[in-house]
Every structure is written in structure tokens, then in C-alpha cells.
Amino acid sequence: MNLLVCISKTPETTAKIAFKDENSSFDTDGVQFIMNPYDEWYALVRALELKEQHGGKVIAINVGDSSNDPVIRKALAIGADEAVRVDIEATSSFFVAKQVAEYAKSNDIDIVFTGKETIDYNGAEVGGMIAEMLEQPYFSFASHMDHDGSTATVTRDIEGGVEVAEINGKFVISAAKGLAEQRIPNMRGIMMAKRKPLNVIPAVEAEGNVKVLSYELPPVKGGITMVDADDMDKLVKLLHEEAKVL
Amino acid sequence: MKNTQLKNPTIKGGYFIIGDTPPEELFIAEEFDEEAIMMGDTVREFCVKEIQEPFFKCGKELVVTNEADKAEVLAILKRAGDLGLCGVSISEENGGMDLDFKTNTLISSKLSYGFSFATTLGAQTSIGCLPIVYYGNEEQKQKYLPKIASAEYVAAYALTEPNAGSDANSGKTNARLSEDGKYYLINGQKIWITNGGFADVYIVFAKIDTDEKLSAFIVERTFEGFSVGAEEKKFGIKGSSTVQIFFDNCKVPVENLLGEQQGGFKMALTILNGGRIKAGAGAIGGAINGLDRAVQYAKERKQFKVPISSFGAIQYKIGDIAMRIFANQAACFRTADLIDKKYNSLRSSGLSDGSAKIKAISEFAIEASIVKVKGSELVCYALDEAMQIHGGMGYSSETGLGMGYRDARITKIYEGTNDINALLAVAELSKRGMLTKELDLVGAGKKIPTFLLSQINPFRSKSNDKEQDRIVKGLKYSFLYISGMAGKKLKKKLIDEQEIILNLSTILQEAYVGETALLKVQKLRGLPDSDKNKLAIQKQMVQLYLYEALEKSKKAALEAIASFSTGSEKWRHIKIINRMLKPYDINPKTLRRNIAQALIESGEYVY
Ligand SMILES: Cc1cc2nc3c(=O)[nH]c(=O)nc-3n(C[C@H](O)[C@H](O)[C@H](O)COP(=O)(O)OP(=O)(O)OC[C@H]3O[C@@H](n4cnc5c(N)ncnc54)[C@H](O)[C@@H]3O)c2cc1C
Numbered sequence: 029m030n031l032l033v034c035i036s037k038t039p040e041t042t043a044k045i046a047f048k049d050e051n052s053s054f055d056t057d058g059v060q061f062i063m064n065p066y067d068e069w070y071a072l073v074r075a076l077e078l079k080e081q082h083g084g085k086v087i088a089i090n091v092g093d094s095s096n097d098p099v100i101r102k103a104l105a106i107g108a109d110e111a112v113r114v115d116i117e118a119t120s121s122f123f124v125a126k127q128v129a130e131y132a133k134s135n136d137i138d139i140v141f142t143g144k145e146t147i148d149y150n151g152a153e154v155g156g157m158i159a160e161m162l163e164q165p166y167f168s169f170a171s172h173m174d175h176d177g178s179t180a181t182v183t184r185d186i187e188g189g190v191e192v193a194e195i196n197g198k199f200v201i202s203a204a205k206g207l208a209e210q211r212i213p214n215m216r217g218i219m220m221a222k223r224k225p226l227n228v229i230p231a232v233e234a235e236g237n238v239k240v241l242s243y244e245l246p247p248v249k250g251g252i253t254m255v256d257a258d259d260m261d262k263l264v265k266l267l268h269e270e271a272k273v274l
Numbered sequence: 275m276k277n278t279q280l281k282n283p284t285i286k287g288g289y290f291i292i293g294d295t296p297p298e299e300l301f302i303a304e305e306f307d308e309e310a311i312m313m314g315d316t317v318r319e320f321c322v323k324e325i326q327e328p329f330f331k332c333g334k335e336l337v338v339t340n341e342a343d344k345a346e347v348l349a350i351l352k353r354a355g356d357l358g359l360c361g362v363s364i365s366e367e368n369g370g371m372d373l374d375f376k377t378n379t380l381i382s383s384k385l386s387y388g389f390s391f392a393t394t395l396g397a398q399t400s401i402g403c404l405p406i407v408y409y410g411n412e413e414q415k416q417k418y419l420p421k422i423a424s425a426e427y428v429a430a431y432a433l434t435e436p437n438a439g440s441d442a443n444s445g446k447t448n449a450r451l452s453e454d455g456k457y458y459l460i461n462g463q464k465i466w467i468t469n470g471g472f473a474d475v476y477i478v479f480a481k482i483d484t485d486e487k488l489s490a491f492i493v494e495r496t497f498e499g500f501s502v503g504a505e506e507k508k509f510g511i512k513g514s515s516t517v518q519i520f521f522d523n524c525k526v527p528v529e530n531l532l533g534e535q536q537g538g539f540k541m542a543l544t545i546l547n548g549g550r551i552k553a554g555a556g557a558i559g560g561a562i563n564g565l566d567r568a569v570q571y572a573k574e575r576k577q578f579k580v581p582i583s584s585f586g587a588i589q590y591k592i593g594d595i596a597m598r599i600f601a602n603q604a605a606c607f608r609t610a611d612l613i614d615k616k617y618n619s620l621r622s623s624g625l626s627d628g629s630a631k632i633k634a635i636s637e638f639a640i641e642a643s644i645v646k647v648k649g650s651e652l653v654c655y656a657l658d659e660a661m662q663i664h665g666g667m668g669y670s671s672e673t674g675l676g677m678g679y680r681d682a683r684i685t686k687i688y689e690g691t692n693d694i695n696a697l698l699a700v701a702e703l704s705k706r707g708m709l710t711k712e713l714d715l716v717g718a719g720k721k722i723p724t725f726l727l728s729q730i731n732p733f734r735s736k737s738n739d740k741e742q743d744r745i746v747k748g749l750k751y752s753f754l755y756i757s758g759m760a761g762k763k764l765k766k767k768l769i770d771e772q773e774i775i776l777n778l779s780t781i782l783q784e785a786y787v788g789e790t791a792l793l794k795v796q797k798l799r800g801l802p803d804s805d806k807n808k809l810a811i812q813k814q815m816v817q818l819y820l821y822e823a824l825e826k827s828k829k830a831a832l833e834a835i836a837s838f839s840t841g842s843e844k845w846r847h848i849k850i851i852n853r854m855l856k857p858y859d860i861n862p863k864t865l866r867r868n869i870a871q872a873l874i875e876s877g878e879y880v881y
Binding site: 042058098101102105210212213214215216218219221222 | 312323357359807878
């Protein structure tokens with residue numbers, strides 16, 4: 029099985045978020061980056077498990093410049109066999125999906141994995157777009173997958189229960205919590221990472237039709253006012269005058 | 275301060291006190307490559323997943339009181355083995371990674387996230403296995419190292435005896451050859467043996483017959499006549515096994531003699547020297563851990579309607595700890611890198627791997643003692659203050675600070691007590707100056723008058739660079755001056771005046787750490803991609819460190835002078851020291867505040 033895992037670089041969860049260029053882009057100054065946890069913990073690890081079960085290879089793919097290489101090599105350290113970096117700035121979901129889909133088409137990929145979303149832009153778009161471009165089925169937010177070599181049984185958590193589906197042939201899947209368990213890269217894997225291929229390929233042309241106009245930080249949370257349970261008048265007054273909900 | 279006789283002077287143990295190191299030659303943590311950083315991250319992630327989440331974050335303490343606890347610790351150790359963490363110093367052909375010393379030091383610093391498990395893993399990868407790595411023959415290496423690397427075997431190091439602690443060579447444990455010449459029969463007892471409760475192999479030091487010096491043996495748990503005592507009830511590191519072990523005509527095959535007969539004492543010291551740098555790094559890692567938690571808490575906790583992090587008293591603590599971490603961590607990595615450099619140069623001159631490692635580590639015994647003493651003092655101070663910042667919550671078992679505080683305390687006691695290490699640093703330096711003449715201390719001392727002349731100008735230099743430079747020089751010269759004067763006065767009796775030696779040691783320690791901190795900032799200033807915001811804080815940390823180093827050293831110097839001189843002689847010495855260690859005119863309050871505020875903003879130590 030040829031398994032392609034989309035690897036994205038995201039700011040660390042504690043990073044301070046700021047914008048520049050009149051709030052139209054993210055200010056990366058002083059920000060530490062990590063591999064998107066949904067890609068690393070669930071998508072990549074489930075792909076590795078499938079390979080261990082059925083053979084084949086796991087290829088990690090990223091769209092971006094060489095500053096992404098440390099994150100890509102972490103995927104290699106965790107166990108991917110090889111990696112591909114499409115050497116161009118990732119400008120939109122559509123653009124990224126196009127690059128991945130082109131690669132998947134020309135490299136006989138059986139399953140394309142993405143994380144359910146990246147923890148920075150939370151778009152959750154790339155997987156669906158890739159599937160559309162490949163004309164393949166797409167299963168999003170997968171929390172479980174079994175694969176017998178030809179048919180996959182996949183599960184998605186839904187409100188109050190689960191939804192189970194069966195997929196034959198090639199498909200695209202986005203990984204949610206539960207699909208696998210995080211693997212910490214082992215020392216030998218880390219040493220092997222630099223000996224594994226990291227192929228840098230040129231981008232294909234793709235027109236983005238979405239443009240980000242601006243970003244905005246969420247409003248600062250107000251403080252909490254404690255009101256004595258017996259003092260209903262005060263509560264009503266506050267709700268009326270300060271919260272303005274009554 | 276130049277010494278032209280030495281070919282590559284800065285790769286020489288103790289050289290820092292007689293000469294200067296160009297900033298470019300200093301290795302700094304920012305230069306760790308991607309691979310080393312990823313390894314450090316692996317260790318940290320492992321500790322969080324295996325120790326912090328299941329234990330500490332559930333308000334539980336890792337312990338080894340009963341068999342089930344022990345099995346749990348062993349299972350964690352086994353998983354560490356699966357990740358390759360037990361083979362970091364073992365060669366690739368024997369199942370390890372053979373990482374260089376500085377990467378090992380980085381790993382030790384990250385291991386502090388595992389609290390007492392750091393001691394367990396440290397004994398496995400350092401004192402319990404390095405004797406075989408450095409001194410073992412091929413058969414011994416092949417037999418034991420792959421199993422230690424995979425954690426199939428747990429390793430321990432048994433030197434201390436009930437009546438032989440600091441005086442390690444005075445042990446009574448004895449070995450004699452059996453009549454058929456096939457075995458050594460060992461009799462005696464060892465105490466405080468880390469990992470002893472579940473180890474499979476023990477490096478045991480004992481004297482053969484009436485030998486003057488120790489020899490080393492590889493003893494397996496299953497050997498006839500070997501037994502293990504009950505777990506010690508300890509103040510801290512309760513998750514690490516510590517026991518006594520007993521030898522009753524214990525039959526050790528002759529091929530398990532490790533290294534040469536009577537080579538054990540030197541071996542024991544070499545192993546401890548290397549261990550001290552990692553212990554120092556681990557301690558500093560613990561200090562970072564404590565500081566980060568204190569900063570987080572201080573930001574969240576409100577009193578008098580404001581976060582307590584806004585109080586000067588709290589900022590004093592945060593700024594002060596951060597500044598010490600910065601300087602001491604730089605000194606740890608500097609020392610580890612010096613060992614790597616020395617090793618590489620010895621290898622290229624044809625020495626075998628084992629011999630080159632032994633020589634390289636022994637070369638930096640002085641620096642190793644310094645970073646061990648300073649690192650352990652720092653972690654105890656940092657955790658004490660982290661607890662203080664938490665107020666009552668700090669004293670609650672829930673926050674785990676009490677555990678950290680107790681765990682930290684051992685670092686001042688093992689791997690040679692801090693007192694012994696502080697004395698050793700000076701003793702080793704004077705040996706190299708006076709006995710082996712490797713270091714030209716006398717020649718360096720001759721430059722004192724020139725330095726003093728340069729310090730006559732009553733107008734303090736306005737250049738901060740010049741000021742910092744003269745402080746570091748002043749620390750070095752005051753060490754040389756006082757050791758010279760005390761030596762002249764007391765001659766051989768100086769060795770019995772431990773108080774004076776400890777005063778000297780204080781100055782020596784501050785000279786090394788202070789110089790390193792300064793070199794680091796000088797180097798960072800010259801690098802094009804240094805983070806400017808960070809550098810602004812790092813510069814202030816150096817100012818504050820040098821200020822503290824100077825004040826502390828001055829007190830030590832004056833105390834030493836008062837201990838060996840009187841009358842006009844004493845006044846002459848005092849005058850000279852006052853000139854060598856002129857006050858550093860900075861505003862420590864503002865510096866601590868600025869450093870603290872940067873930490874409060876970033877939420878963690880990032881320097
Ligand atoms: C939890 C724990 C784990 C340990 N693990 C190991 C291990 O795995 N293997 C092992 O072999 N050992 C181990 N040790 C032993 C440890 O290294 C010794 O405890 C230490 O070296 C001190 O020896 P001691 O306890 O006999 O103290 P002592 O030597 O009796 O020292 C008592 C005090 O006297 C001071 N002192 C002693 N001699 C001098 C002197 N010449 N000048 C000035 N002051 C002096 C000391 O600094 C100390 O303050 C461990 C100890 C503990 C507590």
C-alpha cells in the first residue's frame with residue numbers, strides 16, 4: 029500500500045498570536061513551530077500501523093519552503109519512509125490540495141491522510157478538496173479505521189454516537205483523535221531521519237480563488253462578577269445594565 | 275591573559291583561570307543541531323507521557339515501596355529502552371547510539387522532567403554502564419552492553435560502603451582468587467546503591483587481597499553469594515531504588531574483572547567526573563521546571579486585586595533564578611563541548627575510543643566539579659523559591675512542588691558531596707599548577723601587577739564591555755593572587771585550611787561561570803540570526819550575574835585574607851582585592867525586574 033500523509037507546520041499551542049501587514053497575515057516573529065498534532069499523532073501513526081500490517085510505504089508530503097524541513101524530518105524520525113516537499117509557499121487550502129492531489133495522481137497513492145484540521149487556521153478543507161480533485165471518496169474526522177487490504181471500515185464520532193462506513197479502493201481520510209496513539213520518535217529513528225530521502229519538487233500551477241482579507245483576535249474575555257445567590261436584585265441589575273441581556 | 279606555550283590552549287582543563295577563550299570558540303546551546311534538539315524533545319515528551327501525566331498530574335508520587343511499584347518503574351525503564359534512551363552512550367555495534375557528550379548532557383537536562391526517574395535512568399546510562407563502555411574488553415562489551423541498551427538488563431554502580439563514602443578508596447570489600455583460579459570470591463557490603471533493588475548487573479569496586487587500590491568487577495545479580503537488602507526509606511527521589519547489597523563469598527568469574535587490577539579507583543573517579551556534568555545539567559533542568567511553574571502560578575494567582583507576578587518581591591525571585599539558570603546552563607554545555615573537542619583531538623592523534631573518552635573526561639575534572647556544585651545549589655534554591663511563590667499551595671502535596679524540592683536535595687549529596695567537589699576543584703587545579711606543571715599558574719600570577727596598574731584609574735570605564743571584561747579578569751586574578759599569597763604563607767599547611775580552600779573555590783566557580791555567561795552573550799552578539807529581543811534580556815542577565823559573582827567572590831576573598839594574614843600585611847591584601855574587584859555600578863533591581871517581566875510575558879524560560 030502506498031500511503032501519503034499530509035504534514036503541516038503549525039505554531040506551538042502556547043505561541044503568542046499577532047498579525048501584520050494590516051492584519052492580513054500572521055506574524056511569525058519569535059513563534060516556535062511544531063508538526064500539526066492531528067497530522068503527527070493520528071494521521072501519520074495510523075498510516076505507519078497500516079504499513080506495518082500490510083506492507084508498502086509511507087510518504088510524508090508538505091507544501092512550503094525549506095524552513096519546514098525540521099518538521100518534515102520529524103515525520104521521517106517517527107517512521108515515514110520518505111518525504112516530499114513541494115517547494116512553494118502554501119497560500120490557500122485549494123492551492124495546497126492541488127499540489128497534494130497532483131502528487132498522489134502521479135505516484136499511485138492508495139490512501140491520502142490528512143489531519144482533521146490544522147490547529148492554526150482550523151480550515152478542515154484540504155482533505156475534502158484533495159478527494160474531489162482525485163475523484164475519490166472522502167471520509168472526514170475518522171476516529172477509527174480498520175483495513176483488510178482491500179476494504180476499509182471507518183468510524184466517525186457524531187453527536188451522541190458513531191457513524192460507521194465502508195470504503196473500497198482508493199480514498200482520502202482526515203484523522204481525528206482516537207485514530208491512533210501518539211508515537212514519540214525514538215533515538216534510532218531520529219538518527220535515521222537524515223539518511224531518508226526528502227525530495228524537493230516544484231509546484232504545479234494552481235489558481236487560488238480565495239483571498240484572506242483580514243484576521244482579528246477574539247475579543248478579550250471580561251472578568252467574572254460573583255453575585256450572592258440571595259441578592260437577586262443585584263443580579264437582575266447587572267444583567268440589565270452591564271451585560272445588557274435583559 | 276595569553277598562554278602561548280599550549281598548542282590549543284582552550285581545550286585544556288583549568289585553562290580558564292590563566293587564559294582567555296575567544297567567544298567564537300564557546301559552544302552554546304543555540305548551536306545544537308536539529309537531531310540533538312529532536313532527541314531532547316523525545317526525552318521531554320517521554321517524561322511528560324510516562325511520569326508527569328500518570329503520576330505527578332494525578333497528584334501521585336512515583337515510589338518503589340512494594341513489588342508492584344517496582345514493576346511499574348521497571349516497565350517505564352523498559353519503554354525508555356525501546357525508545358533508545360538506555361543506549362545513548364553505547365556504541366552502535368553494541369546496540370546504542372554513541373552520542374557525543376554534549377548531546378548526552380542535553381538529554382540529561384531534559385530528563386529532569388521525569389523527576390526521580392532521572393536518577394534511575396541516569397544510573398542505567400551513566401554510572402552503571404560507562405565503566406563497561408570505557409574500560410570493558412570486547413567480550414564484556416558484547417555480553418552486557420546490548421542488554422543494557424535495550425533495558426533487558428538494569429545496571430547499577432556500587433562504590434560507597436558504610437564506612438567509605440567520601441573516602442571512597444577506604445572500602446573494606448575484598449576480593450580474593452579462588453583456589454582453582456577461576457573466580458574471585460568477594461566479601462563485604464555496599465550501601466546507597468541506586469537501581470540496586472532491581473538491577474541485573476552491578477559494577478562493584480573492591481580491593482583484591484591486600485591491594486592498596488580498588489579494582490572493579492562486573493557482578494550479576496544471579497551470582498552465588500550475592501544478595502540485596504531492603505529499600506531505603508528516603509527523604510526524596512522515592513521513585514528510585516536505593517538499597518544495600520551484600521557479598522558473602524560471592525563467586526565472580528575472573529573474566530569479570532573490569533579494567534586493570536587496582537585500576538578501579540581511577541575508574542570510579544572518571545565515571546563520577548563525567549556524571550557530574552550530567553548531574554549539573556539535570557539539576558539546571560529541574561530549576562527551569564520549577565521556575566516555569568512558579569511563573570505560571572504567579573501570573574494566575576491574584577492578591578490585593580492584582581496578579582502576584584506584578585509584585586517586586588516576586589519579580590526579584592523570578593529574575594534572580596532565571597539569571598542563574600542562564601549562566602550555569604551555559605557553563606554546563608561549555609564543559610560538555612570541551613570534552614567532545616578534547617576527545618576528537620585525542621582520537622585524531624591515534625588514541626583508542628575508550629582511552630580518548632577517559633582522558634577527555636578526566637581533563638575537565640575541575641570544570642565538572644564546578645558545574646555539579648553550582649547546578650545542584652541552583653536547583654535547591656530555585657525549588658525553594660518556586661515553593662515560596664506558590665505560598666500555601668506550594669506546601670500542598672497537590673502541586674508536587676514538595677516532591678520536586680525533596681528530589682532536588684539529593685543533587686548536593688551524590689556524585690561526590692558538594693563540599694568534596696568544591697575542595698576537589700581547587701586541589702586539582704593546584705596539582706596541575708604545582709605538581710604536574712600542566713598549567714602555568716605562576717606565570718599567570720606574574721601578570722597581576724600589570725592588571726593592577728590598569729585598574730588604578732579612579733574613573734570607572736563608561737564602556738560596559740570593558741567593565742565586564744575587567745570583572746572577569748578581576749575574578750581570575752583574585753583567585754591567583756589569594757591562592758599565591760595563602761600558599762606562600764601557609765605552604766603545605768594550606769591543604770588543611772579547608773575554609774580558605776572553599777573561599778578560593780567560590781572565586782574559581784564564579785570565574786568559570788561568569789566568564790562563560792559573558793562569552794555566550796559576546797558570541798550571540800556576533801551571530802547574525804540571534805533573536806534581538808532575547809539578546810536584550812540575556813545581556814541583562816550577564817550584567818546581573820557578574821554583579822553577583824563579583825560581590826560573592828569579594829566576600830570570599832576578604833574572608834580568606836582574614837584567615838591567613840594580620841596587621842599591615844592583611845591591609846595590603848585587602849587593598850589589592852578592593853582594586854581587583856571594584857564594585858560594578860549597575861541597578862540590580864531594574865535588571866531583575868526586566869528579566870522577570872520578560873519571563874512573565876513569555877510564560878516560560880526561553881533563554
Ligand atoms: C539516594 C542516594 C543514592 C546514591 N547512589 C549511589 C550509587 O548508586 N552508588 C554509590 O556508590 N553510591 C551512591 N550514593 C552514595 C553517595 O555517593 C555518598 O552518600 C556520598 O558520596 C557521601 O558519602 P557518605 O554518605 O558516606 O558521607 P560522608 O563521606 O560521611 O560525608 C559526611 C559529610 O562529611 C563531609 N566530608 C567528608 N569527608 C570530607 C573531607 N575530606 N573534607 C571535608 N568534608 C568532608 C561530606 O561533605 C559530608 O558533608 C548514593 C547516596 C544516596 C543518598
